[in-house]
């Protein structure tokens with residue numbers, strides 16, 4: 001493969017022939033009269049109404065089938081309607097679903113969870129959404145350190161609520177100010193697109209760490225409560241940071257009397273081929289935030305920390321770290337069923353094996369398709385950069401990626417390729433033949449939008 005391959009005129013917007021089926025279209029249009037704008041792009045762009053799912057397959061109300069390369073953005077870890085999960089929720093909802101009292105399901109889950117968490121991370125509190133958990137993690141870091149400043153990263157995503165909006169490393173927050181004071185952003189070492197323009201990928205991490213050191217010195221008041229980072233940036237395009245970066249963050253946080261929060265909302269629970277994404281770099285954060293795949297669709301999230309940090313007040317006072325729905329019996333049953341299944345069906349190992357195989361296939365595809373600039377991944381979390389020119393690395397324009405999305409839909413593949421890098425994160429239960437078929441559809445769709 002030559003990196004000099006230039007394809008300035010070969011990209012074309014295909015005529016596109018995608019349209020949702022008649023039942024989907026009717027439901028979608030009718031719902032649009034009631035639902036507020038701003039739904040996830042995937043739902044708005046596809047205009048499909050899903051009737052049911054089974055494993056890694058989704059079927060819409062017109063009977064059209066799709067291979068699911070999205071899994072609700074890393075949520076459906078066990079796939080759709082896994083029998084063990086369905087049974088556990090049915091049984092629990094018939095018994096009790098509300099309240100913060102101790103439940104057998106919650107205790108069983110916590111014990112199992114703490115048998116797989118790294119280091120001394122053995123204290124967990126539960127919430128409903130990712131942003132809520134991250135906000136709680138920040139409250140905990142403030143409680144523990146007595147400090148109040150927090151640093152996040154360019155390209156980072158931690159939710160959309162007020163306390164974390166300022167940690168979003170892109171333009172999403174435009175026009176939504178003023179942001180919470182005391183939040184700062186530093187560059188994240190994307191080896192393919194180093195934000196500091198470093199040409200050698202291995203230098204990117206050290207340059208970003210140098211920048212961070214300067215930022216702390218020159219921009220903060222020195223009262224740093226936490227540094228927060230995703231071990232792989234999901235929203236930015238499943239970006240794996242250059243080696244050494246996460247270790248450097250832990251060290252720098254501790255040098256300043258701060259905690260390191262690892263936001264594992266997407267990367268947790270086997271998604272990257274290890275139970276947690278931080279384990280690839282053999283670091284143990286002070287606080288881990290979890291959600292999404294941990295309960296396979298039931299809205300539950302959490303904060304895991306050490307027994308010592310968890311004692312920090314006011315976070316640790318009665319009702320200090322709680323919420324209305326967090327860890328209720330139904331949420332706990334969902335968490336327990338999901339983790340038990342993950343462990344017993346060896347899905348973490350499977351994620352590693354199948355992910356390696358899929359990455360290999362994507363790299364082969366890169367030889368055949370000139371607009372694939374970069375392929376990366378860990379486990380079943382992969383990213384594909386689409387470029388106009390491999391030399392300049394200029395991304396494909398949005399109208400082309402929208403066409404690509406529609407070409408995928410037309411072929412029965414749901415894939416996050418409508419803007420920026422393609423994000424591939426199927427259910428951890430996807431079969432090898434479904435994965436192969438899905439990649440075949442993706443290649444056909446890529447060929448349809450680029451005269452490769």
Ligand SMILES: Cc1ncc(COP(=O)(O)O)c(C=O)c1O
Pocket residue numbers: 073128129130131132134157158159160230234235263264265266291
């Ligand atoms: C790393 C990370 N943190 C936090 C969140 C926010 O989660 P939620 O949408 O449940 O608030 C997300 C959502 O995509 C995420 O990817």
